[in-house]
Each structure stands twice: as C-alpha cells, then as structure tokens.
Amino acid sequence: MARLIAVRLLQAIPALLGVTLVVFLLLHVSGDPASILLPPEASEADRQAFRTAYGLDKPLAVQYGLFVANALRGDLGVSFSYHEPTVAVLLRRLPATIDLALAAVALALAVALPAGILAALRRNSLLDQVVMLGAALGQSIASFWLGLMLILVFAVQLGMLPASGQSGLASLVLPAVTLSTFLMALMARLVRSAMLEVLNREYVRTARAKGLRERTVVVRHALRNALIPVVTVLGVSLSNLMGGAVVTETVFAWPGVGTLMFDSVIRRDYPMVLTVVFFVGVVFVLVNLAVDLLYTAIDPRIRYGGEQAAA
C-alpha cells in the first residue's frame, strides 16, 4: 500500500508540471508577459524594470524555471484590481466554492444513488423510464440556463428563495441544484448500468441462493462492486464541476472562485486569472490522486497488484 501511494505521488508530478507549463504558455500567448502581468496604465519604463526584475529578458527555459520556483513559493503576482497578492485573494474566495461544490456533490449522490439502484432493480418499469428521461434531460440542459430558470420560478414568481448572493443556507439551494444537475444525471445513468451489470453476476446469485435478504444482497454484494466505476467517474467529474462552478457562480453572484475568475477576466486582471487556472489545476491533480487512492481502498484487487477492475 505504501509503495502504491509512492507510485501514485510520483505519477502526479508530470501532471503538476503540465499545469505549470499550461499557465506559462498562457502567459506567453500575447508575446509579452509584461503586458499581461502589469496593469494597462504602466509606463514603458515600468515595463522594462519589471522585465529585468522578473527575468523576462532571459531565455524561455530560464524563465520557466523561475516561474516554477516562484509558483512553488506561492508567489504568482499581484492582482491589479485588489492590489494584494493574488494567492491571498484566492484563498479568501475558496470557502464559498468549497461549500457549493460539496453541496452539489452531496445532492447529486443523494438523488442519483437511490434513483439509479431502483431503476436497475425495476428495469423497464415506469420508474426506470422516468429516471432515464430525467437523466437524459439533465445531461442536455445548459447549467447557466437552468440556473436562470430556477431564479425565474423560485425567486421571481414564487419568492421562496433568494436569487443571488450568499446569505445563509437558503441562498445555497438554487446554486447547488444548478451545479449538481449534470453530475446527478450522469451518476444516475452510471449507477443504473453498473448495477445492471453486477446483478447478473454469479456471486449475486450465490448471495440470493444463500437466502440473504434482498436488501443485503443489493447493498453489500451488488452496490459495493457497482460503486467502483462510479468513484472513477466522480473523480473526473470534479474537474467539470469546477468549470460548471464558474458559470453557476456567475449566474447567482455566488462569492466564490468562479465569480472571481469571471470578474478578473472582465477587468483584465490577468495575474488573478492565471492564479486561478494554476490553483485549480493543482487542486485537481491532488483530487485525482485522492480518488485513485480511494479506488484502491474500495477494490482490493488493485491493492494486491492483481488485474485492473473492469471499468
């Protein structure tokens, strides 16, 4: 197990380097990083001083090395609009996004797990068809539009929930529903098909033949194995969730990293934009690492170095 963790950690290094390279390339897309990292009103003398101070007059390879070294120290520049280090601004906005993301994942699983399991157990029933139709719609709806429609119905027409901002639990409901819809639909379909696959296996028949209660068969024997592909997809989906968070937070004026990203784009606060890209990239390499390890905990076949689980 310790060796496996070490291997996974080593495997995350190219991914982390990939993230720094992406941000570095973004910094150079316009040709002159000084024009991206300095406010538009900076004078030519300021720019020249900045280039010398940050080694921007050196060869690209050296610049990349300096960039990685600075990034590792958490120095990713100063925000134009907040006039403080970008990392500090980011950290302030982080809790709101974590709240939203956790609520969305919890909501998606709370609905998708029972829905997917029941749909698989009662295949082709009315319930199954309703779940599948809901999932098809959920995967086809643009989340920002869904958010606006929810505001229209629940905030404007019914006046039940706040349309924007962050003020207590009630204000979390609409953004969380919006953000979770796609994941919920994806998970419901996945749980259903994984359960269908597993329910035909021999060990499930054996469990039934032993006279175990249906509940035990489903939860202990079937679900546990059906969860393996679910965890994998959940890991990959988390990165989509972060992208979705930008759109969702913008619609609901939720004061998280997504809104920060969007506002910084509008204000051309590029150091802030790059910091968000960098940070989010690093976080997701780490999240995927955690998912990999979780995966190993669920599926002993991997831990013992055996065959890969069927995905």
Add this chain to the structure above:
Amino acid sequence: MSLTAARPLPTEPWWARLARWPAALRWLTRSRSATFGAVVLGLWAVIALAAPLLAAYPAETQDLAARLTPPFWLPGGDLAHPLGTDQFGRDLLSRLLYGARATLAVGLAGMLVASVAGVLVGLAAGYLGGLVEAVSMRVADVQLSFPYLVLAIAVMALVGPSLPLLTLVLALRGWVTYSRTVRGQVLSLKTEEFVLAAASMGAGTRRILFRHILPNAIAPITVLSSFELASLMLTEASLSFLGLGVQPPTPSWGNMIAQGRDYLYTAWWLTTMPGLALMLAVLGANQLGDGLRDLLDPRLRS
C-alpha cells in the same frame, strides 16, 4: 457492425453509394432514440441552412417601436412576432433560427477538428506504441484532470475571442476521448489475422492503419461524435453566455440567453426560448449517440 459491413468496394461508383442511404436510414429507425435524435438534429440543420428563407426578419434588424413585445399568446403580443421581440425590437423567432447557425456550425467544426486530431493521435499511439504512446496518453491524462472550462475561459480571454480560436478551444476538449477510444481499438485490432495478413503481404504502416484498422473503428467513432457534438454545443453556449464565445450582434443561443438575462424579470421569453432550443438540440445529439451505441453494440441492447 452493419456500418463496417457496408464499407464500399473501391470500384463502386458514387451513385451506388448514394443508393444505399435509404437502407442506412431504415437501419437507424430500429432505435427509437436514434430516430428521435436524427430527426431533431436534421431539423435544426435544415433550419440553420435555410435560416434566411425561414426567418421573417433579418437577425439584426431593430424596431425600437416594438421593443420587448411578448409572445403572441400573451396580452400585448401579436403574430407579427410569434415569440416576441428583444430590447432592441428584434424578432426573437428569427434570431433563434439564425442562432442555430452559430451553435451548430461551431459545434460541428469543433467536433471535426477534434475527431481528426484525436483519431490520428490514437492511431499513432496504438500502432507505434513506445514513446509516442507514453507521451500522448500522459498529455491526455493531464488534460482530463484539468478543469476544461476554466482553461477555455482563460485562453479566450487572453488571446481574444474569435471564431477560429473558439473552434480550436472546443477541439481541445474533444480530442482526448477520440484518441483514447481509437487507441483501444487499434490495440485490439492490430493482432487480428486480417491485419497480420496485410502486414505479411508487405502493406505499409499507412495502408494498414487507414485501409484495415480505421474502417473497423468507425462504429465507436460515430457514437462518440454524437456525444461530442452535444457536449461542444453546451460548451459553446457557456462560453458565449460569458461573452467569450460567439460575439454579438451575431446571434448564438448562448449570447441570446446572456442578453435576455438583464430582462429576466420583465421579459422571461428572451432567456427561456433560446435555452429550450439549445436543450432540444443537445438532447437530439445525446439521444442519437445513445441510439447508435445500442444499434452498433448488440451486447448493450436492452
């Protein structure tokens, strides 16, 4: 696998291929979702192509006297503007029809670039193996672990929005899935006897890849393309909604929703209608993909 069986012989004239289209369409109707998806996408494609003929007004003609007219079934609405007008008095229905152009064209273009790039990388990785495989699959891993939309927003913002860039950014999302799928296909096909036979008769790498392996991988690529189209249309809409995709005054469903947002409280139809159009198109592409998968992979047929 009927698609691969229907691969034309090299000597076949073009009109003989055309004659097989009805059979292909009949095959499609064996799946309800495939039929639904094909009909919906087909209708949107016709609408996009014929938008100037179908639309009662040009997309950008303003009529300030008729600002924010509601749809015809509401008080104050009339059939001159069946779905009402926006804040500049532009006809919403006409703009929806024109909006289909941007969304479909950008989605299709992104899908095509992604499929060509992804298929080539997948073929190379699967057949050549070694360093090519290691590097390309590692890059794919890194990209999949990266929040795509965040990256797309940053690129569009730093470089500046344009249609070619938008297409490239969308293709960036799609290529990974293609290359992984194609690589898997190549790995399982390259030890098949017909491939070994071709190799032993002296066929070059290019001939083996494009004549013997690729035609047998068309089925999964087709299924994937439907899903890609769906996800790229959603992505285009998201970027356009944020003001980083298709730029006004050119209508796209995404930027129409963004413009309608300011009038959410007074003119709900401005946001509702383009969103419904988008949902229908994406649903069509998703259903087509589901149907094709069922038809092409009998194991999964329910």
